[in-house]
Each structure stands twice: as C-alpha cells, then as structure tokens.
C-alpha cells in the first residue's frame with residue numbers, strides 16, 4: 001500500500017501526485033517508470049517517475065486524465081492509498097556530458113522530459129529546453145523547466161504564449177540560427193516525436209524519444225508493448241522506453257496505440273469512480 005502525500009491539479013486534466021514508495025525512490029534514475037494498480041482489480045498502467053525524494057521515500061508522477069484508470073486515480077486524494085506500485089522499470093536515460101542537449105517536451109510529455117533535463121544539467125550539459133502546449137492555460141512546468149535549463153523556449157499552437165506554432169518549428173529555428181546541437185531528447189505525443197525526428201535527421205543529430213506503447217505486464221513476457229526499431233522488434237518495457245528516434249516505426253506505434261479504442265471507451269462509459277471513489 002502506498003500512501004498519497006500530495007495531489008494537485010497542474011491544469012484541468014493534468015494531475016501531479018506524490019506518494020510513498022521508499023524502495024523505488026532510493027533506486028530510480030531519470031527516464032524510468034512505474035506500473036501501478038489502484039486496487040486489486042484495477043488495470044496496470046505505466047507512468048514515468050518525474051521526481052523522487054529518497055529521504056522522504058516519495059515519488060512524484062504527473063499524469064493526464066485520458067481514460068478510466070487515470071480518471072479513477074485522479075479521484076484519490078492525500079491520505080488515500082494506491083494498492084500496488086512496481087518499479088523502477090525500464091532502462092534509465094543515458095546521461096553523459098554530450099555538450100549541448102536540447103530537451104523537447106509537448107503536453108504532458110514536459111513532465112516526462114523534466115527529470116532528463118535535470119539529469120543532463122547536473123552532468124554539465126548546456127541544456128536548451130523547448131516546451132509546448134496547445135494553448136497557454138495547459139502549459140505545465142514552465143518554472144521547473146526554466147530552473148534546469150540554460151535557455152527555455154516556449155511555444156503554443158494558438159500563439160497565446162511564446163512562439164506561435166509547434167515545438168518542431170522552434171527547434172528548426174534553433175538549428176537555422178547556427179546553434180551546434182549534440183543531442184536531442186523529444187517526448188510528447190507520437191506525431192510530435194515523429195516530426196522532431198524528421199527535423200533532426202538531415203543534420204544527423206542523434207535524437208532520443210521515449211515511447212508509450214500499451215503495456216500489460218511490463219516485464220517483457222506478454223509482448224503487448226512491441227515496437228519496431230531499426231526493423232527489429234523491441235519491447236518498450238524492457239528494451240526501452242527510450243529509443244533512437246530515427247529508427248522508430250512511428251506508424252506501427254500509432255496503429256497499435258489505437259487497437260483497444262472501443263474497449264477503452266466502453267470501460268470509461270462503465271466507470272463508476274466518480275460515485276464511489278474507486
């Protein structure tokens with residue numbers, strides 16, 4: 001049982017939650033994730049560890065409410081418990097002093113890229129971060145990203161704040177300005193990661209993406225999280241979640257992410273968590 005210490009809404013559908021998980025807090029590294037189950041009958045969902053405090057024994061997650069389990073998780077409050085938390089899972093991010101590293105985050109992906117930017121900064125990289133959202137009201141972690149970056153660039157699709165357009169255009173402008181970029185980390189919606197990879201490929205800038213395939217066991221046994229990287233089958237949970245973006249088959253990833261849309265909708269329609277808190 002994992003006691004929830006804090007819950008705050010970063011915006012309407014994005015929640016930051018801090019809960020007890022002392023063993024995981026001691027071991028986890030940037031880029032890793034947990035799989036949690038709210039109760040014994042619940043679905044297992046993977047969420048990135050955004051931060052941890054080894055002294056307090058806590059983990060921080062940031063999640064977007066998209067379906068049944070994230071809706072039910074958001075119903076819980078400080079003092080409630082999450083039944084099972086498994087982790088840390090996945091390979092940690094390869095963190096070296098690459099020189100200049102650009103961290104690109106879109107939507108809730110800003111929460112996922114934040115610990116990577118922090119680790120790269122600690123390792124001595126010049127960190128340039130580009131964060132984006134559809135509109136100003138749903139932009140998250142601007143202040144936190146500013147603290148771990150040498151330069152922070154913000155974009156909104158509707159131009160309500162920062163650059164008017166996509167984070168990929170900001171990255172292209174940065175390249176055009178002559179900035180020498182040694183590595184890019186891009187995390188966000190699949191189409192965003194795909195476009196960022198298309199921008200960096202002609203310049204041969206190694207680009208790491210964090211993939212979000214559907215996961216079930218998260219131990220490499222079930223094959224649910226199968227992705228194709230460089231023409232070879234990989235499992236997101238044990239081989240990833242980070243991969244060389246120039247090698248990823250994003251089309252296959254998108255198709256597989258949509259596989260259970262009907263069941264997910266049905267499950268959401270039957271969801272009673274708003275009524276009984278489960």
Ligand SMILES: Cc1cc2nc3c(=O)[nH]c(=O)nc-3n(C[C@H](O)[C@H](O)[C@H](O)COP(=O)(O)OP(=O)(O)OC[C@H]3O[C@@H](n4cnc5c(N)ncnc54)[C@H](O)[C@@H]3O)c2cc1C
Nearest residue numbers: 045046047048062063064067068069070212213214215264
């Ligand atoms: C390694 C990894 C790290 C992730 N980190 C974050 C994070 O930090 N913050 C965040 O908001 N989201 C994160 N996700 C996505 C998150 O797991 C899904 O949004 C969540 O499982 C949705 O569950 P649901 O029941 O609320 O929605 P559902 O209605 O069941 O599904 C909505 C959509 O979420 C995805 N999804 C559903 N079930 C799973 C599953 N078991 N595993 C993976 N994706 C699923 C599918 O694309 C689906 O179409 C991560 C995914 C992976 C693989």
Ligand code: FES
Nearest residue numbers: 216218220223237
């Ligand atoms: S989730 Fe089952 S193999 Fe990765």
